[in-house]
Amino acid sequence: MKLKYSLTLFLACLIMQLNGQSVKNDVLFTVADEPVYTSEFLRVYNKNLDLVQDDSQKNIDEYLKLFTNYKLKLKEAKSLGLDKKPSYLKELDKYKKQLAKNYITDSKVTDALVKEAYNRMSYEVNADHILVKVNENATPQDTLKAYTEILKLRDRALNEGFEKVRAEVHNGQTLFGEKLGYFTGFKMVYKFENVAFNTNVGDISEPFRTRFGYHIVNVLDKRKSRGERTVAHIMLVEKNQDSLSEKPEVKIQEIYKKLTQGESFESLAKQFSDDKNSAPNGGKLKPFSGGQIRAKAFEDVAFNLEKEGDVSEPFKTEFGWHIVKLHKITNVPSFEEMKPELVEKVKRDDRSKLIDEALINKLKLKYNIGVEPNLEYFVSILNNDYFKRTWSLPDNFNGRESLIKIGDKQFTNNDFAVYLLNTQRLRTKEAPFETIVSDKYQSFLKESLIKYQEDHLESENEDYANIVAEYRDGLLLFDLMENTIWNSSKSDSIEIERFYEKNKANYFKPERINAVVAVSTKQKTLKKVSKLLSKNMKLDQIKSLVNGNDKIDVIFTSDVMDAEHQALPEAFEFKKGVSKIYKHNDSFVVVKVNEVLPKEQKSFNEAKGKVISDYQNYKEEKWLNDLKAKYVVKVNEDVLSDIKSKQKQ
Numbered sequence: 001m002k003l004k005y006s007l008t009l010f011l012a013c014l015i016m017q018l019n020g021q022s023v024k025n026d027v028l029f030t031v032a033d034e035p036v037y038t039s040e041f042l043r044v045y046n047k048n049l050d051l052v053q054d055d056s057q058k059n060i061d062e063y064l065k066l067f068t069n070y071k072l073k074l075k076e077a078k079s080l081g082l083d084k085k086p087s088y089l090k091e092l093d094k095y096k097k098q099l100a101k102n103y104i105t106d107s108k109v110t111d112a113l114v115k116e117a118y119n120r121m122s123y124e125v126n127a128d129h130i131l132v133k134v135n136e137n138a139t140p141q142d143t144l145k146a147y148t149e150i151l152k153l154r155d156r157a158l159n160e161g162f163e164k165v166r167a168e169v170h171n172g173q174t175l176f177g178e179k180l181g182y183f184t185g186f187k188m189v190y191k192f193e194n195v196a197f198n199t200n201v202g203d204i205s206e207p208f209r210t211r212f213g214y215h216i217v218n219v220l221d222k223r224k225s226r227g228e229r230t231v232a233h234i235m236l237v238e239k240n241q242d243s244l245s246e247k248p249e250v251k252i253q254e255i256y257k258k259l260t261q262g263e264s265f266e267s268l269a270k271q272f273s274d275d276k277n278s279a280p281n282g283g284k285l286k287p288f289s290g291g292q293i294r295a296k297a298f299e300d301v302a303f304n305l306e307k308e309g310d311v312s313e314p315f316k317t318e319f320g321w322h323i324v325k326l327h328k329i330t331n332v333p334s335f336e337e338m339k340p341e342l343v344e345k346v347k348r349d350d351r352s353k354l355i356d357e358a359l360i361n362k363l364k365l366k367y368n369i370g371v372e373p374n375l376e377y378f379v380s381i382l383n384n385d386y387f388k389r390t391w392s393l394p395d396n397f398n399g400r401e402s403l404i405k406i407g408d409k410q411f412t413n414n415d416f417a418v419y420l421l422n423t424q425r426l427r428t429k430e431a432p433f434e435t436i437v438s439d440k441y442q443s444f445l446k447e448s449l450i451k452y453q454e455d456h457l458e459s460e461n462e463d464y465a466n467i468v469a470e471y472r473d474g475l476l477l478f479d480l481m482e483n484t485i486w487n488s489s490k491s492d493s494i495e496i497e498r499f500y501e502k503n504k505a506n507y508f509k510p511e512r513i514n515a516v517v518a519v520s521t522k523q524k525t526l527k528k529v530s531k532l533l534s535k536n537m538k539l540d541q542i543k544s545l546v547n548g549n550d551k552i553d554v555i556f557t558s559d560v561m562d563a564e565h566q567a568l569p570e571a572f573e574f575k576k577g578v579s580k581i582y583k584h585n586d587s588f589v590v591v592k593v594n595e596v597l598p599k600e601q602k603s604f605n606e607a608k609g610k611v612i613s614d615y616q617n618y619k620e621e622k623w624l625n626d627l628k629a630k631y632v633v634k635v636n637e638d639v640l641s642d643i644k645s646k647q648k649q
Helices: 002-014 038-048 060-079 086-100 107-121 140-160 162-169 190-198 248-260 265-272 296-304 335-348 352-366 376-381 413-423 433-455 462-486 493-502 523-534 539-546 604-630 637-648
Strands: 027-031 034-037 123-133 175-183 208-210 213-224 228-236 315-317 320-330 402-406 409-412 512-520 555-562 582-584 587-597 633-635
Touching: 027 038, 027 060, 027 637, 034 038, 034 060, 038 060, 038 637, 060 462, 060 604, 060 633, 060 637, 086 433, 086 462, 107 123, 107 335, 107 352, 123 140, 123 162, 123 190, 140 162, 140 213, 162 175, 162 213, 190 208, 190 213, 228 248, 228 265, 228 296, 248 265, 248 320, 248 555, 265 555, 296 315, 296 320, 335 352, 352 433, 376 413, 376 433, 402 413, 402 433, 409 413, 413 433, 462 604, 493 604, 512 523, 523 539, 523 587, 539 555
Parallel strands: none
Antiparallel strands: 027 034, 027 633, 123 175, 123 213, 208 213, 228 320, 315 320, 402 409, 512 555, 512 587, 582 587
């Protein structure tokens, strides 16, 4: 369902409805007398022209069909009241808040933190640390005790050696002495990262506090980041319940021997790799950096290859057996390339607190917020019940008095009092009432400033408004399609089976062969194999005759294959017996077809997934015709002709 959701949002983005269209624009068409303007259509068409993969949609007429269908669906969704559903409004509000975070920020502070992050991502630090654990909300006495202990441990480490003290004090409960290995930016909490990167190699840091407690860090080494690797691989996986298939650990060794004999890695990957995504490209994978590959063993092998062109020995991961070839070593990308990713990371990291502080100061200036108002009245009505979370407002509470104004919104004493009441449920550390009221007011002011900015962001920022409009329509369209079309597999089971019966000819298994494929770079050797296969000699015997212990000339694949199978030459004739020798994927191939399996009708259960998909497309097309009858679409042909003539120019 997530895929459908993404496709719906893409469609909404592709043909989004822009706000603020002028009534002076020519009307291109109407949906139930509701106008759609030329400028809207052209803006969307031209903006998304390069994004469309289907050339037919670049045709004005075809694109207009797509656009009118989209408008018809939105009309129906609103007619059904889907835009008033509480779940829809809740989801939209959640998205707006999330999106607003990208627009409500202090760009100068963000930029500085992003540049700092890039510098740190360009290096790796190897460090050990000692931690005296203490709770963030610990009492002053416990905090002082932890600080005193970390000071003593630092003195010991300076005199006795960090490693000795680290190993001795670790108990895994209140004291931790850990080897951290190499790490880069964003791998540790920001305070820890700061100290690690700012401490010289060989030095022990001064004590510092994070949310975990008090630390000291011993920096052992700093080095430039290892960057990215681009590799190719040949992967073989276990094929359960497949008695015809060779064991992957045996076959991978055969392939490796072929490599050591000088055969092409790319050619062998095309012929034998079970990674169907990379095999057609010679096994080549997208570039990756440290930590991006789920299999650590694979990453270690890739980064340990020293020169471009080096090939690893066979090794195993949880995904299967691999051989890896190093194609390219790439250093850390440029700042401009990494900037978008770093911006997102900074906003999710502890660094965001610095951004928040700068933002609040910026909003205070924007809305002319002065010094903290007189809060003595609230101090006077607070009592110890607040620490018990049972505090309530006095009967004579004065709530109407003005407290502060943000933009055009006036906040009163009552607004702040409600905030005090609601936040007392949070465990509040005992402190003087003056401190509690002041801290609560600052939190109240921060939330109120951000909420006011969020509420007015659509009117202040056109880019934000357009993105919200896209999501609003996309979410609406998703709900409509889910309820009308996609859930049909649950409610229309009888109709789906009837659809299958009417269209059975579309659902079949293609013609296949049960075959053995022999591959070699030596045509002469394959001629020998061809003769042996013709004599119906067992495969193990043929292998022993053409492959020695230290040399693999021929690799065999036994399987049931259709015409698209990677081992078969293009346009291979499905005919029982031993084939001629073909040139295929830079090698020679001979095939022994043991059995030809004819084209076969699929049962309903075998074809169910495809049947449901086809049924949904059929139902959607029928439903669109009903919508066209319900909401009449009238196209202004003169305006459409004018658009076409200008596009040709």
